[in-house]
Amino acid sequence: MNLRFYTIAMLVAGFLSADGITQTLEKYSRKSISCVDALLVAGNFKLSPAEQQYFLEAIRAGIQIARFDYNTLPENIQQSFKRQLAIGEYTSEADIESLINNTLVPEIIKILDANKEIRAQSLVSETQRNSFIALKAKEIGITAEQLEQVMNSSYIYIPFIDAYHEKWSKNKKEVDVRIEGGLLWYHVITAENPRVEKFAKISSAGTGSADSEEDYKIDAERVNAKDFAFRNAAQTLATNLEVKIRELDMFKLMAPISEVYRHNIRFPLGRAEGIKLDAPFFVGEWVQADNGKVKLEKSGFVRVSTVSENRRAPGQLSQAVAIKKGNWVKGMMVVEHPRLGIDIAVKPRWLTLKIEEGAFQSDKFAVGFENFNGGVAGVDLDFQCNIASLTKKRQSFLVIGGTGAIVPVKSRVCSRQELFNLFDIFKISVEREQENSFATYFSGHLGYMRKFYFGRFALHGETLLGAQGLSIGGKYDDKDIRIINVSVGGRVNIGLEYALNIDCNVGVFTGYNIFAPMNIWYVKYDEKEEDITNFFAENYPKISSVGSTLGFYIHFSPPAIPFNPFAVVQKNMKSF
Amino acid sequence: MQRILIVILLIINNGLFGQGNLPRAREAVLLESSSPSEVMVRATGFGIDRKHRKPKAKTLDKSANNDAKKTAVWFVLFGGSDPLLQTDGEKQKFEKIQEDFFKTDNIHKYISWEADYYDKRLRIDNGKMLKVEKTFKINKSLLEAELVKRSIIIKPASISKLVGMPTIMVIPETTGDIAPLELLKIDPDIKKGAEVIESYLTAKKYTVIVPEQQQVLQELTATQYALGGVEEDYSYLLALSIGSDVYISYNVFVASRKIGSSTVKKAVVGCRAYETTTGRLLGTETGYSRERLAPNPALIEEAMNDAVDKVLSRISNYWKSDIKRGVQYKMIVSVSDSYDSDEAEDIIFKISDLLKEIASSLKENSVADYTYDVLIWVTPEQYPSATDIYRTLKSRYNGAGSVKKISISRKLILLSVSDE
Incomplete structure (x- = not known):
């Protein structure tokens, strides 16, 4: 219930924020960040030191983004801060601020001072580079203002966890971990009275699940189910927080457009700022309203098609392709639209399914399926993770998803004797039986998808491999029974989409399913697995899905999700 | 009624912006004198699109960019504390050619550099107008030479060769x-x-x-x-x-x-x-x-x-x-105290009369009993050097004593009148 509620809430929040407006006229200028290995735990729960350490590392790795310079605080200073924090005297936010002022700020100022001249070089404007001081005097031309800007563009964050839930299933097999936490952000003021001022508190949530009977490996380390769930939750939370940081006005990337050529624009941001292939940007211009307020009026959006290597050669331009093209000219602004890089696609579709009549038996009961051959309505739910940074191909996605459908096929579970006597499992009514008019169809798939945009339209093609299952269940002799047939196969889809807005595409698709019948059965009775054999000369029921499929398509790019199946993959993609 | 309204709007619009080729914005600031021949100016430009009811971004941008260029040149000509055109006469002469001068093609000649990016870009007036700020380097020397060529201003050197x-x-x-x-x-x-x-x-x-x-x-x-x-x-x-x-x-x-x-x-x-x-x-x-x-x-x-x-x-x-008055000299004549005050006064009067003949203009700084301090302007064709003035004065002087030089430099003539 909780998970569903948060998912919906986050999706809605993301949708509403899709048209958020920023109010800064300037191009993004680099900020420097300090962090300390300390975690504020605010709540009636305890985390082990190892869990705390993992959480801190996940946060640090999660928000290590290229648009920031990092001020590494000396270990002894960090230790001193942690020791004082651990004493427990610092409970309120004001206390923490005071502790930061006393222990960390002097050290941050030293680091800023040592690096300011190098960092200020990136602030030298085009006009300065063409002024007397640069051209004739051959000086870099850094001004006092720019040094002060560097000194005053420093921030520090302190991670916190304010809720932790660990929930085991009744049989103690499955565990769900949910972490709620975030970051307290402080601005370092380097005036006469150096201090920090809190300017933002961002928070999110992450969940993870695991099965205690499984073996798990994460970050090249074997871990138990609870640790696996914890780590997944921490990674998810860190990924969500990264997006939230990028959404803060002072950290949001923006730049003027340098060139507009047909459907392409070029702009002065690149690897130095950490932009990635396919990253979405709004395009717009600053408009002054009658009341004097200035706001960004968006007129379309683009996706990055070439990322410039501006770390070595400053001034290089990245390129983006217009998805929704406006009346654009040089000088308008591109403004980042921070997203996870994961699209959630919902695809109601029609698929064909064939079930050939058959039966099998265990030593307690017999199972029979009727014939079925026709189409059923199902729904795909896919997570599409953009892996363009890895593949170096625009609009390439790793897809993980599943399908669910109800199949109107009759099936019956009854005693072997009765079935033996009567020989017609489907026509004769018997005393002890479980008859189902429907079966549940489900499948899970993993695949690769590519999209090709033509303005707001996009053609997509995907290849999926996976497993499908047909399941019936109920009671037999007052005990739970579950019968699942499994087969493996694949599917190819092609589709046509239309970008409704920067976050949402709708479209249609068609494809072909190839899931041949397989005699793989999973039968569970009274919580125990049952062995099955042929029922005399009867064939096993043959369940297959071979044929075309077609459906509708809608995807949405959320700013945060509580459960991120790609959290670990995304963490490892950061370096690309 | 609607037609009348449209006509009124057109008149207002023309009144506001109907300035032909002249810049609309006329807001600029001098950033630096980059070199003796170039100045760096940040200029504002207003972009308008009269052709379309809903202004086209491209048209607005081009219009604003051109207007900023014109404003930058306008600033060097008219703006700031030391514009190229200073006198009313110069401004009146320029008015006659300003429409032609502010043609975009002509303005480009004087822009030696322009920034790739706007310093500021803002849509105003309910999105109908675009205001930009951009930095330019204007070749002031070239602009000055063009004004001299068109006889708008006179180069000091050309007044008197x-x-x-x-x-x-x-x-x-x-x-x-x-x-x-x-x-x-x-x-x-x-x-x-x-x-x-x-x-x-x-x-x-x-x-x-x-x-x-x-x-x-x-x-x-x-x-x-x-x-x-x-x-x-x-x-x-x-x-x-x-x-x-x-x-x-x-x-x-x-x-x-x-x-x-x-x-x-x-x-x-x-x-x-x-x-x-x-x-x-x-x-x-x-x-x-x-x-x-x-x-x-x-x-x-x-x-x-x-x-x-x-x-x-x-x-x-x-x-x-x-220079229109001629070449200026400071002359100090010291009369010997061997003369009494009346005699000294006569000597000074005679010197003064002579100087009025020689000089095209004269301004007395001080007339004391024995000292005469005066500024004179002479035509350089007649008196190319200070010595020529001295020579003429000496030869024409017919009062008591004689004129002698104490020191003559390029601007200062120190003379004495004595019997010796």
Whole structure:
């Protein structure tokens, strides 16, 4: 219930924020960040030191983004801060601020001072580079203002966890971990009275699940189910927080457009700022309203098609392709639209399914399926993770998803004797039986998808491999029974989409399913697995899905999700 | 009714923007004098699109960009404290050609550099208008040459080929404890200041006199002697001795402060131009560098560029108006005290009458019992040098005693009248 509620809430929040407006006229200028290995735990729960350490590392790795310079605080200073924090005297936010002022700020100022001249070089404007001081005097031309800007563009964050839930299933097999936490952000003021001022508190949530009977490996380390769930939750939370940081006005990337050529624009941001292939940007211009307020009026959006290597050669331009093209000219602004890089696609579709009549038996009961051959309505739910940074191909996605459908096929579970006597499992009514008019169809798939945009339209093609299952269940002799047939196969889809807005595409698709019948059965009775054999000369029921499929398509790019199946993959993609 | 409204709107629109090729925005600021021939200007441009009911971004942008260019050139012509067009006559002459001059194709010629990005870009007036701010470098020399070519302004040198550009002496200000020439030797910042001004002057084709100790000291003593009653001003005396038309005195101050462990400095220079013969202040300007991490010479040059360009503009204006009267000389005639006061007065009257014949214009500074201090303007064709004036005066003088020279420099004629 909780998970569903948060998912919906986050999706809605993301949708509403899709048209958020920023109010800064300037191009993004680099900020420097300090962090300390300390975690504020605010709540009636305890985390082990190892869990705390993992959480801190996940946060640090999660928000290590290229648009920031990092001020590494000396270990002894960090230790001193942690020791004082651990004493427990610092409970309120004001206390923490005071502790930061006393222990960390002097050290941050030293680091800023040592690096300011190098960092200020990136602030030298085009006009300065063409002024007397640069051209004739051959000086870099850094001004006092720019040094002060560097000194005053420093921030520090302190991670916190304010809720932790660990929930085991009744049989103690499955565990769900949910972490709620975030970051307290402080601005370092380097005036006469150096201090920090809190300017933002961002928070999110992450969940993870695991099965205690499984073996798990994460970050090249074997871990138990609870640790696996914890780590997944921490990674998810860190990924969500990264997006939230990028959404803060002072950290949001923006730049003027340098060139507009047909459907392409070029702009002065690149690897130095950490932009990635396919990253979405709004395009717009600053408009002054009658009341004097200035706001960004968006007129379309683009996706990055070439990322410039501006770390070595400053001034290089990245390129983006217009998805929704406006009346654009040089000088308008591109403004980042921070997203996870994961699209959630919902695809109601029609698929064909064939079930050939058959039966099998265990030593307690017999199972029979009727014939079925026709189409059923199902729904795909896919997570599409953009892996363009890895593949170096625009609009390439790793897809993980599943399908669910109800199949109107009759099936019956009854005693072997009765079935033996009567020989017609489907026509004769018997005393002890479980008859189902429907079966549940489900499948899970993993695949690769590519999209090709033509303005707001996009053609997509995907290849999926996976497993499908047909399941019936109920009671037999007052005990739970579950019968699942499994087969493996694949599917190819092609589709046509239309970008409704920067976050949402709708479209249609068609494809072909190839899931041949397989005699793989999973039968569970009274919580125990049952062995099955042929029922005399009867064939096993043959369940297959071979044929075309077609459906509708809608995807949405959320700013945060509580459960991120790609959290670990995304963490490892950061370096690309 | 609707038609009337449209007509009214069109009239209003035409009234506001119907300026043909002239710039609409006319808001600009001088960022720096990058070199003697270039100035860097940040100009505003307004973009409008009359053709479409819903303005097209491309049209607005092009229009705003062109308007900013025009405004930048307009600023050099008319704006700021020292525009190229200064007199009403010059402005009236320019008005006749302004439509043609502000054609976009023509304006491009004077823009030697423009920024790739706007400093500011904002849609205003409910999105109907685009306001941009952009930085340009304007080739002021080329612009000036074009105005001279079109006979809008007159180049000082062209007024009198015989006189040419004024001769200017550059000297640092001192407090009196130390001689300026000594200061030039011992203070590298002061020396740098002189170099920058001299570089500017030579680039603008002025004749620059660099005072040298040995040459001037003896002249200085004589001048000092002759101007016994004048307040002791080393620069003034030196300029008179050397004979510059104008002298520029300057001071340099470099302020510094710490930002963390870095020392940032800001140079402030004061630059004053004087008419040599009278010591009249022609113009004064203060120049500032940005506060930077840079060595003193670079900062001093940046600050001096800021100041000297404006001062030179004022010297040029002075010269243009003064040269029309002829070449100016300061003459001091000292009458021997062997004459009684009545005789001395007669001598001074005779000298005065003679000078009125020689000079095209005359201005008396002081007439004492035995001293006559006067400024004269003579036509350079008739009197190419100070000696010619002296010779004429001497030959035509028929009063008591005879006219003798004490000292003659390029601008100062020191004479005496005595029996000997």
